[in-house]
Amino acid sequence: MNCHRCGGLMLAEQFDDPHDYTNETEFVGWRCVNCGSIVDPVITGRQRRQSNLSLDNHPTDKEEVAMVRTVLLALSACVFLLSAQPLSAAPQPDPGFAPLKFLVGKWRGTDPEGQPITAFYRFTSGATSLTETLSPKKSPAMTTIYHLDGAYLMLTHYCSLNNQPRMRVNEYKEGDKELAFDFLDATNLKNPSDPHMHKVVFTFHDNDHYTQTWMFSKDGTETPKVFKFERVK
The missing domain is CATH 2.40.128.20 (Calycin beta-barrel core domain)
Incomplete structure:
Protein backbone atom coordinates (compact mmCIF):
# COMPACT_ATOMS: atom_id res chain seq x y z
CA MET A 1 0.00 0.00 0.00
CA ASN A 2 1.35 3.40 -0.96
CA CYS A 3 0.86 6.72 0.87
CA HIS A 4 -1.71 9.04 -0.74
CA ARG A 5 0.39 12.07 0.25
CA CYS A 6 3.95 11.21 -0.77
CA GLY A 7 3.68 7.81 -2.44
CA GLY A 8 5.85 6.17 0.23
CA LEU A 9 5.41 2.67 1.65
CA MET A 10 2.57 2.24 4.18
CA LEU A 11 2.96 -0.37 6.96
CA ALA A 12 0.23 -1.76 9.20
CA GLU A 13 0.45 -0.63 12.82
CA GLN A 14 -1.65 -1.02 15.96
CA PHE A 15 -2.90 2.22 17.57
CA ASP A 16 -4.58 3.06 20.86
CA ASP A 17 -7.40 5.65 21.04
CA PRO A 18 -7.66 6.99 24.63
CA HIS A 19 -10.74 9.08 23.70
CA ASP A 20 -12.79 6.09 22.60
CA TYR A 21 -15.19 5.38 25.45
CA THR A 22 -16.17 2.01 24.05
CA ASN A 23 -14.37 -1.15 25.00
CA GLU A 24 -12.49 -1.17 21.71
CA THR A 25 -9.64 1.24 22.38
CA GLU A 26 -7.17 -0.46 20.07
CA PHE A 27 -7.36 -0.44 16.29
CA VAL A 28 -5.14 -1.19 13.32
CA GLY A 29 -4.10 1.52 10.89
CA TRP A 30 -1.43 2.29 8.33
CA ARG A 31 1.59 4.59 8.79
CA CYS A 32 3.82 5.89 5.99
CA VAL A 33 7.48 5.13 6.62
CA ASN A 34 8.44 8.19 4.55
CA CYS A 35 6.26 11.12 5.76
CA GLY A 36 4.55 9.57 8.79
CA SER A 37 1.01 10.05 7.48
CA ILE A 38 -1.52 7.79 9.24
CA VAL A 39 -4.60 6.23 7.70
CA ASP A 40 -7.00 4.49 10.04
CA PRO A 41 -10.71 3.62 10.13
CA VAL A 42 -11.54 6.69 12.27
CA ILE A 43 -9.89 9.16 9.87
CA THR A 44 -11.37 7.43 6.84
CA GLY A 45 -14.85 7.48 8.39
CA ARG A 46 -14.64 11.18 9.23
CA GLN A 47 -13.47 12.05 5.70
CA ARG A 48 -16.41 10.15 4.22
CA ARG A 49 -18.91 11.86 6.55
CA GLN A 50 -17.51 15.33 5.72
CA SER A 51 -17.65 14.58 2.01
CA ASN A 52 -21.26 13.43 2.26
CA LEU A 53 -22.17 16.44 4.40
CA SER A 54 -20.62 18.83 1.87
CA LEU A 55 -22.57 17.22 -0.96
CA ASP A 56 -25.80 17.28 1.04
CA ASN A 57 -25.40 20.98 1.90
CA HIS A 58 -24.47 22.12 -1.61
CA PRO A 59 -27.38 24.16 -2.98
CA THR A 60 -29.19 22.95 -6.05
CA ASP A 61 -29.60 25.09 -9.16
CA LYS A 62 -33.11 26.04 -8.06
CA GLU A 63 -31.86 27.08 -4.62
CA GLU A 64 -29.10 29.21 -6.18
CA VAL A 65 -31.62 30.96 -8.44
CA ALA A 66 -33.86 31.64 -5.44
CA MET A 67 -30.95 33.14 -3.48
CA VAL A 68 -29.96 35.39 -6.40
CA ARG A 69 -33.54 36.59 -6.74
CA THR A 70 -33.70 37.38 -3.03
CA VAL A 71 -30.49 39.43 -3.21
CA LEU A 72 -31.69 41.32 -6.29
CA LEU A 73 -35.02 42.10 -4.64
CA ALA A 74 -33.22 43.44 -1.57
CA LEU A 75 -30.96 45.64 -3.72
CA SER A 76 -33.94 46.92 -5.70
CA ALA A 77 -35.70 47.86 -2.48
CA CYS A 78 -32.63 49.80 -1.30
CA VAL A 79 -32.39 51.68 -4.60
CA PHE A 80 -36.09 52.55 -4.44
CA LEU A 81 -35.82 53.85 -0.89
CA LEU A 82 -32.79 55.97 -1.75
CA SER A 83 -34.41 57.41 -4.87
CA ALA A 84 -37.54 58.26 -2.89
CA GLN A 85 -35.57 60.53 -0.55
CA PRO A 86 -36.05 64.20 -1.46
CA LEU A 87 -32.91 65.87 -2.77
CA SER A 88 -31.85 68.95 -0.84
CA ALA A 89 -32.20 72.08 -2.92
CA ALA A 90 -29.01 73.87 -3.88
CA PRO A 91 -28.48 77.03 -1.82
CA GLN A 92 -29.53 80.20 -3.60
CA PRO A 93 -27.48 83.41 -3.48
CA ASP A 94 -28.80 86.36 -1.54
Missing part, protein backbone atom coordinates in the same frame (compact mmCIF):
# COMPACT_ATOMS: atom_id res chain seq x y z
CA PRO A 95 -30.71 88.96 -3.60
CA GLY A 96 -27.89 91.35 -2.76
CA PHE A 97 -25.79 89.57 -5.39
CA ALA A 98 -28.31 90.45 -8.11
CA PRO A 99 -26.02 92.85 -10.03
CA LEU A 100 -23.33 90.16 -10.38
CA LYS A 101 -25.29 86.88 -10.66
CA PHE A 102 -25.17 86.87 -14.45
CA LEU A 103 -21.35 86.73 -14.34
CA VAL A 104 -21.29 83.06 -13.27
CA GLY A 105 -19.30 81.12 -15.87
CA LYS A 106 -16.24 81.70 -18.03
CA TRP A 107 -15.23 84.90 -19.83
CA ARG A 108 -12.38 85.92 -22.11
CA GLY A 109 -11.04 89.31 -23.02
CA THR A 110 -8.07 91.64 -22.99
CA ASP A 111 -6.08 93.32 -20.23
CA PRO A 112 -4.90 96.96 -20.26
CA GLU A 113 -1.95 95.99 -22.48
CA GLY A 114 -4.20 94.23 -24.96
CA GLN A 115 -3.00 90.79 -23.86
CA PRO A 116 -5.44 87.85 -23.55
CA ILE A 117 -7.05 87.27 -20.17
CA THR A 118 -9.72 84.93 -18.86
CA ALA A 119 -12.15 85.34 -15.98
CA PHE A 120 -14.09 82.66 -14.16
CA TYR A 121 -16.94 83.24 -11.70
CA ARG A 122 -18.63 80.77 -9.37
CA PHE A 123 -20.66 80.92 -6.18
CA THR A 124 -18.88 79.37 -3.19
CA SER A 125 -19.39 78.75 0.53
CA GLY A 126 -23.04 77.82 0.18
CA ALA A 127 -23.72 80.67 -2.27
CA THR A 128 -22.67 83.26 0.33
CA SER A 129 -19.80 84.52 -1.80
CA LEU A 130 -18.95 84.93 -5.48
CA THR A 131 -15.39 84.00 -6.40
CA GLU A 132 -13.70 85.66 -9.37
CA THR A 133 -10.43 84.35 -10.80
CA LEU A 134 -8.61 86.57 -13.29
CA SER A 135 -5.89 84.80 -15.27
CA PRO A 136 -3.72 87.15 -17.35
CA LYS A 137 -1.39 85.61 -19.90
CA LYS A 138 1.83 87.19 -18.61
CA SER A 139 1.21 87.74 -14.90
CA PRO A 140 -0.01 85.72 -11.91
CA ALA A 141 -3.69 84.88 -11.53
CA MET A 142 -5.61 86.98 -9.02
CA THR A 143 -8.69 86.21 -6.93
CA THR A 144 -11.46 88.53 -5.83
CA ILE A 145 -14.19 87.45 -3.41
CA TYR A 146 -17.51 89.30 -3.58
CA HIS A 147 -19.65 89.06 -0.46
CA LEU A 148 -22.25 90.87 1.60
CA ASP A 149 -21.83 92.95 4.73
CA GLY A 150 -25.39 93.48 5.84
CA ALA A 151 -27.04 95.51 3.09
CA TYR A 152 -23.72 96.35 1.43
CA LEU A 153 -22.13 94.44 -1.44
CA MET A 154 -18.39 94.23 -0.88
CA LEU A 155 -15.27 92.71 -2.36
CA THR A 156 -11.88 91.61 -1.10
CA HIS A 157 -9.25 91.70 -3.84
CA TYR A 158 -6.26 89.38 -3.35
CA CYS A 159 -3.82 91.31 -5.47
CA SER A 160 -0.49 90.22 -6.94
CA LEU A 161 0.91 93.40 -5.33
CA ASN A 162 0.71 91.41 -2.08
CA ASN A 163 -2.00 93.48 -0.46
CA GLN A 164 -5.74 92.91 -0.10
CA PRO A 165 -7.94 95.95 -0.67
CA ARG A 166 -11.55 95.82 0.53
CA MET A 167 -14.13 97.85 -1.38
CA ARG A 168 -17.84 98.49 -0.98
CA VAL A 169 -20.76 99.49 -3.19
CA ASN A 170 -22.29 102.62 -1.69
CA GLU A 171 -25.03 103.21 -4.25
CA TYR A 172 -26.77 101.03 -6.82
CA LYS A 173 -30.27 100.92 -8.30
CA GLU A 174 -31.80 98.08 -10.28
CA GLY A 175 -31.22 98.67 -13.96
CA ASP A 176 -28.02 100.70 -13.49
CA LYS A 177 -25.38 99.97 -16.12
CA GLU A 178 -22.51 100.63 -13.73
CA LEU A 179 -21.54 99.16 -10.38
CA ALA A 180 -18.80 101.01 -8.48
CA PHE A 181 -16.79 99.55 -5.59
CA ASP A 182 -15.09 102.26 -3.52
CA PHE A 183 -12.02 101.73 -1.34
CA LEU A 184 -12.77 100.92 2.30
CA ASP A 185 -9.49 99.61 3.72
CA ALA A 186 -6.75 97.09 3.00
CA THR A 187 -4.63 94.50 4.72
CA ASN A 188 -0.87 94.29 4.27
CA LEU A 189 -0.80 97.89 3.03
CA LYS A 190 1.77 99.70 5.16
CA ASN A 191 1.22 103.14 3.67
CA PRO A 192 -1.79 104.51 1.73
CA SER A 193 0.64 105.83 -0.87
CA ASP A 194 1.99 102.34 -1.59
CA PRO A 195 0.83 100.76 -4.88
CA HIS A 196 -2.64 99.21 -4.59
CA MET A 197 -5.99 98.98 -6.34
CA HIS A 198 -8.20 101.76 -5.00
CA LYS A 199 -11.46 101.34 -6.90
CA VAL A 200 -13.16 99.22 -9.55
CA VAL A 201 -16.15 100.01 -11.76
CA PHE A 202 -18.14 97.35 -13.61
CA THR A 203 -19.81 98.56 -16.81
CA PHE A 204 -22.50 96.19 -18.10
CA HIS A 205 -23.00 96.43 -21.86
CA ASP A 206 -25.29 93.39 -22.22
CA ASN A 207 -25.55 89.85 -20.86
CA ASP A 208 -22.47 88.78 -22.82
CA HIS A 209 -20.19 91.80 -22.53
CA TYR A 210 -18.88 93.86 -19.63
CA THR A 211 -15.87 95.98 -18.67
CA GLN A 212 -13.87 96.28 -15.46
CA THR A 213 -12.04 99.55 -14.83
CA TRP A 214 -9.61 99.26 -11.94
CA MET A 215 -8.02 102.40 -10.49
CA PHE A 216 -4.37 101.75 -9.70
CA SER A 217 -3.14 104.08 -6.95
CA LYS A 218 0.49 105.00 -6.29
CA ASP A 219 1.79 108.04 -4.41
CA GLY A 220 -1.69 109.52 -4.48
CA THR A 221 -2.02 109.29 -8.27
CA GLU A 222 -4.68 107.03 -9.79
CA THR A 223 -4.32 105.35 -13.18
CA PRO A 224 -7.21 103.48 -14.83
CA LYS A 225 -6.65 99.85 -15.87
CA VAL A 226 -9.36 98.65 -18.26
CA PHE A 227 -10.26 94.98 -18.77
CA LYS A 228 -12.80 94.04 -21.46
CA PHE A 229 -14.66 90.72 -21.39
CA GLU A 230 -17.09 88.67 -23.45
CA ARG A 231 -18.82 85.48 -22.37
CA VAL A 232 -17.43 82.13 -23.49
CA LYS A 233 -20.30 80.08 -24.94
